[in-house]
Amino acid sequence: MIVSAKEMIAHAKQERYAVGQFNINNLEWTKAVLLTAQECRAPVILGVSEGAAKYMCGFRTVAAMVQAMTEDLGISIPAALHIDHGSYEGAKNAIEAGFSSIMFDGSHYGIEENLEKSREIIDLCKRKGLSVECEVGSIGGEEDGVIGAGEIADPEECKRIAELGVTMLAAGIGNIHGKYPENWKGLDFAALERIQQAIPGTPLVLHGGTGIPKEMIQKAISLGVCKINVNTECQLAFAAATRRYVEAGKDLEGKGFDPRKLLAPGFDAIRETVKEKMELFGCVGKA
């Protein structure tokens, strides 16, 4: 069932667990995430970056696929279809295409322009009953060409954006997209506490969930993180499983070249990763 992320995030905040956002790249990815969420009775957010949407032909194609798939698979747990790091135009296009949840990332603008554009997108989402995530400051690493440096968000800026009425807020606490560098200093929990104290009622989002040690994830959840984004980890698991299949020469045996066989180990690897994360985030059985 495709729904806004509002209720699932509010419930996560109340019960102190996190909902996983898993980014999707194609049909197999989407199916793997939805089936695992259903099996785990976990609420889930399907993240779609603008790059991934473009790869899958456009927001409308993605929305149509996800809607039809949830019906065909009988997915009864709440699932939100969420644009990840939406630009001002991208967010509007995703709203138009029928996404149920929107992230507008205005973090690369100055705070005043970020506030102004965030306010507009939040109002649009509210009118349509969609959940909305905004971002303050910059989160490190690279996602679709947006580069940051593991920055820390300013609690005052967080407060100003939260007061616009966001469903959830992405604020940098030293997290980075992609693989973490060897010399990464870890999450900045003092910064997280300052942000949480500035906006105690606002659910926080942790981006760059790949490779953050388990204890840090759990501590972040205890300090108010209600949504954690996972993207790279599923990609790495998919690639490794596909590599093992090809290196073992299985694509050369019988009909091993059939895409339904060739992509199966990667599909299973995504399911395993998603399940592991859901257990870690504490969202299993919450739907």
Ligand SMILES: [Zn+2]
């Ligand atoms: Zn992100």
